[in-house]
Amino acid sequence: MxxxxxxxxxxxxxxxxxxxxxxxxxxxxxxxxxxxxxxxxxxxxxxxxxxxxxxxxxxxxxxxxxxxxxxxxxxxxxxxxxxxxxxxxxxxxxxxxxxxxxxxxxxxxxxxxxxxxxxxxxxxxxxxxxxxxxxxxxxxxxxxxxxxxxxxxxxxxxxxxxxxxxxxxxxxxxxxxxxxxxxxxxxxxxxxxxxxxxxxxxxxxxxxxxxxxxxxxxxxxxxxxxxxxxxxxxxxxxxxxxAGVNSPVQLAELERAYQLQQARRLMEDGVRLADPARFDVRGTLQCARDVRIDVNCVFEGDVNLGEGVSIGANCVIANAIIEAGAVIHPFTHIDGEKLGVRVGVGALIGPFARLRPGAQLGAEVHIGNFVEVKNSTLAKGAKANHLAYLGDATVGERVNYGAGSITANYDGANKHRTVIEDDVHVGSNCVLVAPVTIGAGGTVGGGSTITKSTEPGTLSVARGKQVAIANWKRPQKAPKA
Missing domain, CATH: 3.90.550.10 (Spore Coat Polysaccharide Biosynthesis Protein SpsA; Chain A)
Incomplete structure (x- = not known):
């Protein structure tokens, strides 16, 4: 029509x-x-x-x-x-x-x-x-x-x-x-x-x-x-x-017909869909020029994709603004709920990343595999490339956040904020116990649990002294009766 x-x-x-x-x-x-x-x-x-x-x-x-x-x-x-x-x-x-x-x-x-x-x-x-x-x-x-x-x-x-x-x-x-x-x-x-x-x-x-x-x-x-x-x-x-719906079969047929309508509308506006038969919009999806979307992606709520954004296969994205040139690698889950999520210009997200409500990522931020970000702001060039959690955090420019590190933001009753200032390097397997501030240019040694704020430019190490016990025997299971 x-x-x-x-x-x-x-x-x-x-x-x-x-x-x-x-x-x-x-x-x-x-x-x-x-x-x-x-x-x-x-x-x-x-x-x-x-x-x-x-x-x-x-x-x-x-x-x-x-x-x-x-x-x-x-x-x-x-x-x-x-x-x-x-x-x-x-x-x-x-x-x-x-x-x-x-x-x-x-x-x-x-x-x-x-x-x-x-x-x-x-x-x-x-x-x-x-x-x-x-x-x-x-x-x-x-x-x-x-x-x-x-x-x-x-x-x-x-x-x-x-x-x-x-x-x-x-x-x-x-x-x-x-x-x-x-x-x-x-x-x-x-x-x-x-x-x-x-x-x-x-x-x-x-x-x-x-x-x-x-x-x-x-x-x-x-x-x-x-x-x-x-x-x-x-x-x-x-x-x-x-067309009316009287059975699950009719509902599924109408769902496909609707999704194909949405796919055609987007492709007519210049969006590149890898396969319009494997694409779902369950809300509102707005796309600028030269957006590319791979197969099996689901868009929910209000989603806005900027010019040249690339969405990898099997992503679920809800209530988010993804700015120009950002790349969302496969199997990434972004859900802004009421607070929304923003991904900055040229950012790289995933694969297997999770952005939760309130995640606000600046330009050229890198969020890698198995990294979760919730209610946190990451400034330009900050990186958390693998196996990490950032919750209720303010992260400065060019921060490198190590594998296995987390912000301990919840004390069992209340949430607290972690501030990581510009150019900080956080080593692997660290726990930053909020509320805490890591001063600009500082370094946190791998395996540290930081409970007090640190001064700019300092190396902070907080871990137990390594002990070696010679000829130590592991416990043995008792023989079966």
Whole structure:
């Protein structure tokens, strides 16, 4: 689909947009205790994708219809901060669940008569806001507008029955369709835009005289036709936008489709992906020019990669800014959580490194294999090349931090900070017991445990005297009885 020319904010219908999201289903085929709409795609619950789209649509309110796992679903929605910041969110319970029409009936007391209602499904996560704007424009606050799709095999879907003038005359559910109607390949997606006042009146006229003995939302089409209201269809050719999730297989298929969309978007912007089929974005990934990403990398939260950054295979990176020219070697794990992580210009990280929240690395810093950095600042040119831990530390320029050395930052109750000033050399297997400052240009001898601050330019050695005992015998195991 090409992008819509409709400008958000300019084409909002008079009276605004109200969104109804159907999220009451149990999802039996998911075979899970988790409500279906809370299963994740690209790191976010299905329902969150739908509500984020409602935010993009500039809806003024959203009514989420819950049923199975209602308490859990409603609690989860409180954490969807993006949606909550854009509109009022309310909930309507559907108990028992007597069909799609019955579901939307539960929302009626929470809808006013102004504007247009857009009906969405909580298990259809990838509908684009541009597509919905087209639907709203077609509705024009006076018509019913349906989102439809051509399907080679429409089995199980409601068929779109059109009149000679091209308008929709009916939606016939598969189980109620005649053989002639089942030959129709245009199907209803479950998404519609309807003037709110008209929707309310039509919902009040629904009955359950059908094969399922359910109240079908699709039956309101015949009421619109009887009342002389035009029913129009916006037909798209992108099945991903209307694909629902009813099983783990469908969820995995949609995940791959989504990830391939993200991969193509990045490659069109110049990113070099070793294999777009082995790539996952579970948040927001922004890339400058000439970024290279190897296989099996996962990006979560908000990640920003600067110009010329290289990401090695099998890396997991979350909530981080990686500046120009930095190299992240394979099997590196970076997770900024709320504090974030920053990797400076030209830094070299990994392989097998771990950067935790609050790691702030300057230009040309080296963090090597099996080095962990947490809540620490490393200035330009500092190096910790292997087997080390830096926690709650401030590290100066050109520091060399030896293999096996750690900052002992936790006393069992509180965290304390270690300061390592410029040009310090810390030998192997040292313990710096915080709070402590190692003066500029100083050296800490290998194997030392430093408990007091040191003066600039000094050599500090704190270890037991070596003792040699001649002819010493190791203990022997007692013979078995």
């Amino acid at each position: 090409t992008a819509s020319p409709i400008t958000p904010g300019r084409d909002i219908p008079p009276g605004g947009i109200q969104v109804v999201v159907m999220a009451a289903g149990k999802g039996t085929r998911m075979k899970s205790t988790l409500p279906k709409v809370l299963h994740t795609l690209a790191g976010r619950p299905l329902l969150q994708h739908v509500l984020d789209t409602a935010a993009d649509l500039q809806a003024r309110n959203a009514v989420v219809i819950t049923g199975h796992g209602a308490t859990e679903v409603e609690a989860a929605c409180a954490g969807f901060t993006r949606a909550a910041g854009h509109f009022d969110m309310q909930f309507a319970r559907q108990e028992p669940q007597l069909g799609t029409g019955h579901a939307v009936q539960q929302a009626v007391p929470l809808l006013d008569d102004a504007g247009v209602v857009v009906v969405l499904s909580g298990d259809v996560p990838l509908t684009q806001a541009d597509t919905l704007y087209h639907l709203l424009k077609m509705s024009n606050s006076q018509h019913m507008a349906l989102l439809t799709l051509e399907m080679p095999d429409p089995t199980g879907y409601g068929r779109i029955v059109r009149g000679s003038d091209g308008t929709v005359q009916a939606i016939v559910e598969h189980k109620d369709a005649s053989e002639e109607q089942r030959a129709i390949t245009e199907i209803y997606s479950g998404i519609m835009a309807v003037p709110a006042k008209l929707l309310k009146g039509w919902l009040a006229r629904l009955d359950n005289h059908n094969a399922q003995q359910e109240y079908y939302l699709t039956d309101i089409v015949k009421f619109a036709v009887l009342d002389g209201v035009r029913v129009l269809a916006h037909k798209i050719d992108d099945p991903v936008q209307v």
